[in-house]
Each structure stands twice: as structure tokens, then as C-alpha cells.
Amino acid sequence: MSWFEMLLPPKIKTSGSFGKKDIPEGLWKKCPACSAVLYRAELERNLDVCPKCGHHLRIGARRRLDILLDESPREEIASSLKATDPLKFRDLKKYRDRLSEAQKRTNELDALVVIKGELKGDPIVAAAFEFEFMGGSMGTVVGEKFLRAADLCMEQDIPLICISASGGARMQEALFSLMQMAKTSAVLRRMSHRGIPFISVLTDPTMGGVSASLAMLGDVIIAEPMALIGFAGPRVIEQTVRETLPEGFQRSEFLVETGAIDLIADRRDLREAIASILGILSGKKAAVS
Amino acid sequence: MNLNFLDFEQPIAELEAKIDELRHVGITSDVSLTDEVARLHSKSIKLTESIFSSLTSWQVSQLARHPQRPYTLEYIDRIFTGFQELRGDRMFADDSAIVGGLARLEGRPVMVIGHQKGRDTKEKVYRNFGMPRPEGYRKAMRLMEMAERFHLPLLTFIDTPGAYPGVDAEKRGQSEAIARNLFVMSDLKTPIISTVIGEGGSGGALAIGVCDRLLMFQYSTYSVISPEGCSTILWKSADNAADAAEVMGLTAQRLRDLGLIDEIIEEPLGGAHRDVDLAAENLRKALLKNLDTLGAMTIPELQEKRYHRLRQYGVDNFQE
Numbered sequence: 001m002s003w004f005e006m007l008l009p010p011k012i013k014t015s016g017s018f019g020k021k022d023i024p025e026g027l028w029k030k031c032p033a034c035s036a037v038l039y040r041a042e043l044e045r046n047l048d049v050c051p052k053c054g055h056h057l058r059i060g061a062r063r064r065l066d067i068l069l070d071e072s073p074r075e076e077i078a079s080s081l082k083a084t085d086p087l088k089f090r091d092l093k094k095y096r097d098r099l100s101e102a103q104k105r106t107n108e109l110d111a112l113v114v115i116k117g118e119l120k121g122d123p124i125v126a127a128a129f130e131f132e133f134m135g136g137s138m139g140t141v142v143g144e145k146f147l148r149a150a151d152l153c154m155e156q157d158i159p160l161i162c163i164s165a166s167g168g169a170r171m172q173e174a175l176f177s178l179m180q181m182a183k184t185s186a187v188l189r190r191m192s193h194r195g196i197p198f199i200s201v202l203t204d205p206t207m208g209g210v211s212a213s214l215a216m217l218g219d220v221i222i223a224e225p226m227a228l229i230g231f232a233g234p235r236v237i238e239q240t241v242r243e244t245l246p247e248g249f250q251r252s253e254f255l256v257e258t259g260a261i262d263l264i265a266d267r268r269d270l271r272e273a274i275a276s277i278l279g280i281l282s283g284k285k286a287a288v289s
Numbered sequence: 290m291n292l293n294f295l296d297f298e299q300p301i302a303e304l305e306a307k308i309d310e311l312r313h314v315g316i317t318s319d320v321s322l323t324d325e326v327a328r329l330h331s332k333s334i335k336l337t338e339s340i341f342s343s344l345t346s347w348q349v350s351q352l353a354r355h356p357q358r359p360y361t362l363e364y365i366d367r368i369f370t371g372f373q374e375l376r377g378d379r380m381f382a383d384d385s386a387i388v389g390g391l392a393r394l395e396g397r398p399v400m401v402i403g404h405q406k407g408r409d410t411k412e413k414v415y416r417n418f419g420m421p422r423p424e425g426y427r428k429a430m431r432l433m434e435m436a437e438r439f440h441l442p443l444l445t446f447i448d449t450p451g452a453y454p455g456v457d458a459e460k461r462g463q464s465e466a467i468a469r470n471l472f473v474m475s476d477l478k479t480p481i482i483s484t485v486i487g488e489g490g491s492g493g494a495l496a497i498g499v500c501d502r503l504l505m506f507q508y509s510t511y512s513v514i515s516p517e518g519c520s521t522i523l524w525k526s527a528d529n530a531a532d533a534a535e536v537m538g539l540t541a542q543r544l545r546d547l548g549l550i551d552e553i554i555e556e557p558l559g560g561a562h563r564d565v566d567l568a569a570e571n572l573r574k575a576l577l578k579n580l581d582t583l584g585a586m587t588i589p590e591l592q593e594k595r596y597h598r599l600r601q602y603g604v605d606n607f608q609e
Contacts, residue, residue, distance in 0.1 A: 080609050081607050081608075081609060082607055082608055082609075083606060083607050084605075084606055084607055084608055085606070086547075086605060086606055087536075087538060087547075089536055089537075090536060091519075091523035091524055091529075091532075091533070091536065092523065092524055092525075139603075139606070140602070140603030140604070140606040140607055141606075141607045143602070143603060144603070144604065144607060147600060169491075169492075169513050169514075171513055171514055171519055171522065171523060171537075172523075173513075173603070173606065174512060174513055174536075174537045174538055174539070175511055175512060175513055175537075175538070175539070175544060175547075175549050176547075176549070176602065176603040176606055177513050177603075178491060178492070178495055178512075178513040179495075179549065179599075179602035179603060180602065180603065181467075181468075181471055181492060181495060182471050182475065182495060182499045182599050182602065183599050183600060183602045183603075185468060185471035185472045185475055185499075186471070186472075186475035186476070186499075186595075186596055186599040186600070187600070188472065189472045189473075189475045189476055190476070190596065192472075193476075208492070209491075209492055209513070211464040211468075212452075212463070212464040212465075212467040212468050212492045212496075213467075213468050213471055213492075214468075215464070215468075216462075216464045216465040216468040216469075217468050217469075217472055229464075230459050230463070230464065231452060231454070231458070231459060231463040231464040231467070231492070232452075232454030232455075232458075232459065232463070233454075236454045237454050237455060237456060237459065240453075240454050240455055241455055241456055245456065246456075249456070249459070250459060258460050258461070258462065259462070260462045260464075260465055
């Protein structure tokens with residue numbers, strides 16, 4: 001920031017042509033919650049949790065899986081699945097164009113990444129939503145990848161972990177995307193009968209069709225602090241009830257209080273928490289220290 | 290303008306009004322107008338046929354929520370005997386946006402569950418415009434599990450704009466309530482036939498719609514989001530609802546072409562509301578036929594088929 005920009009009041013700074021809300025690719029990043037300017041390398045070491053206020057910044061699917069899993073082995077599942085758009089959906093833009101834009105921007109083919117790996121030496125399958133890919137929306141590719149992840153878990157009798165970050169069903173796949181809710185729920189039902197653990201991790205945001213299917217069906221449901229989680233979006237609710245929503249409504253803390261989720265875990269403790277829970281669910285004896 | 294008719298139904302409404310008037314004159318005077326009435330009547334039929342032969346998806350969306358469209362209880366009245374409504378989720382409340390209970394279809398014991406909308410303002414509010422809260426879905430789940438225990442085929446009727454987007458609904462876990470129903474229905478040990486009778490609105494519809502056979506009335510719709518909602522999000526304006534309806538392919542015909550539904554139930558000329566008895570009769574026949582087909586299967590067969598069906602959704606929409 002130049003000395004001149006420093007002199008400007010914040011409003012002008014953020015809306016003017018020289019001001020940008022955050023500083024991409026730079027050495028510094030501003031915390032969206034407390035506005036503290038943070039040294040990027042330090043923030044990354046802290047797993048993108050603001051060291052000043054504890055705000056959990058949104059991070060991508062691969063980063064999440066990288067944090068969760070042991071360094072090796074890792075094997076990506078169904079990585080080549082790609083939507084073909086038989087509906088030829090078009091709104092202001094073609095769905096195909098939206099897809100290729102998202103693919104270029106995120107370097108992913110769709111909004112779910114699935115990796116078979118290990119957590120503290122025990123094999124697991126982990127899936128994570130890429131929110132930057134069309135809002136992490138669930139279409140047929142996401143549904144199919146989730147299904148294959150669960151199939152693999154049943155085949156090898158290993159647990160499934162899914163880290164959600166999604167606006168809901170993908171409108172551009174119309175009723176096909178709605179049916180992915182039924183598809184993912186059905187495979188989880190089968191997995192549940194087989195006694196295979198499913199840990200659902202909810203991150204900011206987990207809404208709509210994803211929330212109302214696989215995300216809420218975990219044997220254990222864990223949320224990151226302050227994540228927005230719900231069925232209807234806050235704006236839709238405000239329009240329906242014509243009143244301002246209470247502070248903290250649909251946030252993780254609210255969901256613990258209303259009994260919708262089991263616990264809130266800090267991103268830096270998530271790996272430990274999941275490993276411990278899975279250890280108990282799998283009936284393994286822990287070393288007494 | 291007749292408020293009980295939609296825009297594109299107005300020419301029919303005018304003609305029908307004229308026929309009524311002539312009939313009235315015919316009764317009160319000596320002039321015989323029988324021929325004229327018959328002529329106008331056949332004209333009305335032709336007009337209706339012509340209007341209904343080329344409906345846009347948006348017009349079908351409007352028919353699906355026509356103010357006079359028959360609702361679940363009207364069909365239950367006409368099709369079933371011995372209907373005993375069962376209420377409450379045993380946890381929090383009874384939700385009148387969903388009705389359900391025990392009934393007989395041609396003597397066969399069944400469980401029925403459906404969304405319920407209200408006709409007049411007071412009833413609309415009482416039924417919350419057919420938008421269920423979590424307790425509605427939990428009541429439905431209670432009845433589904435009861436159906437399983439007592440070996441009753443489950444018949445569900447879908448007619449909702451969507452699950453209620455309200456503060457209380459969120460507080461009580463709307464997402465979980467919907468998800469749990471999908472989970473339970475996916476392998477419920479009894480045949481399930483779902484019929485979209487009006488509006489099939491998103492997750493709120495699917496939450497009672499995971500099934501072995503999915504039927505739709507000719508002028509009903511089923512979609513992931515309402516045309517208005519889709520327009521607002523993708524076009525950034527509420528004015529493109531007609532475009533959204535078209536591109537989402539939410540009509541019965543389109544959904545059958547896409548392989549997403551099994552069967553279309555024909556509606557009387559001009560829509561179900563023009564002849565509710567006939568619509569109910571068509572529904573009754575369709576239900577009986579499908580019950581017979583499903584009844585020929587064992588429960589494990591049924592479960593396996595349903596599971597396979599759910600797994601197959603959308604497999605032609607991607608490549609490796």
C-alpha cells in the first residue's frame with residue numbers, strides 16, 4: 001500500500017480503483033473477520049486460521065485433504081469424471097462455459113475431490129468439496145464421486161470422511177442434481193448397515209441440497225467454528241419471514257445448541273479429533289500412556 | 290377477468306361464461322338455445338384442445354399451482370376408503386402441511402402421505418402453503434416406518450413449493466429432517482409409489498419422494514428449484530422465470546424423456562381442476578396397476594432394484 005492510500009479513509013480505499021479488498025498473490029492477506037493484515041506464510045503455517053481472532057478462512061479441497069491425511073500413501077479416486085451436460089443448459093451463460101471457466105480457475109474437473117489415503121497409519125477414504133468450483137454445488141459428477149468413495153469404503157471396510165463446503169444442488173443439472181441427494185443418502189444408508197463409520201465435517205458454507213442429504217447423515221458431525229450451515233439461505237429466510245435474523249443464526253455454535261451437530265473442532269485440531277473418534281469406532285485399543 | 294382462470298385460460302373462461310348465460314336464458318324463456326349451446330360447447334372444447342396442445346413449460350408451471358388444482362386430501366377422498374389420518378411427529382408437533390394415515394385402496398391396506406395445500410386464505414395459512422417444517426417430515430418418517438412394520442405399501446403425493454424456509458424450521462433441523470427421510474426411504478422394506486400431483490419443489494418434495502415408481506400428473510412439475518428462484522439466481526432477476534422453467538425441463542413429458550420418471554398420468558381436458566373425479570380415477574388406475582407390478586416382487590428384490598435405481602441417477606451425464 002502506498003503512503004497515499006494509507007491516508008485515505010477505509011471506504012475510499014476499498015471501493016476506489018486502486019483499492020482491492022484483499023491482496024492476491026502478495027505476501028500479506030487481510031483477515032475477512034477482524035481485518036488484521038497477516039503475513040501469508042504465517043497464516044499458511046496456521047492452516048489459514050487467523051492468529052489474531054481465530055477466524056477460519058475458506059480453503060480449497062486439496063488443501064483440506066492435505067491437512068487431514070498422512071503424507072503417503074495417497075491415491076485419487078475417480079479423478080477423471082467430467083460433466084457432459086446432456087440438458088444443454090443455458091442461462092445467461094452456457095453451463096458448458098461455466099464448467100470450463102471453473103475448471104480453468106480451480107484446476108479441478110468438478111466440485112468434489114476424493115482421495116484414498118491414511119490417517120495416522122489407518123486407511124480411510126476422504127472427500128472434500130471445492131467451493132470455488134461453482135459454489136461447491138452438487139451435480140451428477142459430485143454424486144457419482146461420492147458414491148464411488150462410499151463403495152470403496154464398503155469394499156475395503158474402511159471409514160469415510162467428507163468435508164463439505166457447498167451452496168447446495170447444482171441448478172444447471174436440474175432434476176438430475178436433486179436426485180443426487182437421494183443417491184448419496186442411499187449409499188450412506190447401506191454403509192451404515194455395514195457398520196462403516198462416516199464422519200461428516202461441515203465447513204463454511206454447507207447449505208441446501210448438500211446439507212439436506214450427505215452432510216447431515218454423519219455418524220459423527222463435526223463443524224468448523226462459525227461456519228454457515230443450514231437448509232435455506234439467510235437471505236431467502238429474511239425474505240420469507242420479513243425480519244432480520246438473529247446474530248449467529250445458522251452458525252456452527254447455533255447448531256451445537258439446537259442439537260444438530262456433535263461438536264465444533266478447530267481446524268488445527270481436526271486431524272487429532274477424527275483420528276481419535278475413528279480409533280474408538282473401529283474398536284482399536286489405544287496405548288495407555 | 291375470472292381470477293380462477295390463468296391468463297392463457299381466459300378465452301376458455303369467457304366462452305364458458307357465455308355458455309352458462311345461454312343455458313340460464315334457455316331455462317327462463319321459451320326460446321330454445323340447445324343448438325347454440327351445443328355449438329358453443331364444442332367450440333370451447335376445440336379451443337381448450339388447441340390451447341393445451343402447445344403449452345409452454347411456464348404455462349405448465351402455472352397449471353401445477355393453479356388455484357383450483359386438486360390437492361392431496363381431495364384425491365384421498367375420491368380414491369381411498371377408511372382413511373384414518375394419523376397426526377404428529379411424537380417429538381414436537383403436528384405439521385398440517387403434510388397429511389398422512391391409514392387407508393384402503395380397493396380393499397387393500399395402504400399407508401398414504403402427502404403434502405397438503407390450503408384453498409382459501411385461512412386454510413392456506415393453516416397448511417403453511419404446503420411448505421413443511423421438520424416436524425412434518427418427521428411425522429412422515431414415523432408413518433413410513435409404521436408402513437414397513439405392518440407391511441403396508443406406501444403411497445406418497447407430492448405437491449409443495451418446497452420445505453419451509455423459516456427461522457423455526459432451521460432451528461429444528463430442516464436439513465436433517467429431509468436427509469433422514471431420504472436415508473430411510475432408500476431401503477424401506479415396503480413398496481413405495483410417489484406421484485407428483487402439483488408442484489414438486491426441490492428437497493422438500495424429494496423428502497417424501499424416494500420410491501420404486503415415480504408418477505407425474507400431465508401438468509405437474511418437478512424441479513430442483515422454482516423457476517422464480519432459478520431466475521433470480523442465474524439471471525439475477527425475477528423476470529426470467531419462463532426461461533428458467535423452459536431450460537430446467539420440469540414438465541412430466543421432458544422428465545420422462547430424460548428417464549427420470551416412470552409414468553405420466555393423463556389429465557382431463559383443460560387440467561385436473563376441470564374434472565377432479567376423472568383425474569382421481571386416472572390416478573386410482575395408475576396406482577393399482579403399479580401396486581400390482583411391485584407386489585409381484587419380494588421385498589429384497591424391491592430393495593435391490595430401488596438401490597440400483599438410485600445409484601443410476603445421472604450416470605449418462607458425465608464421462609470418465
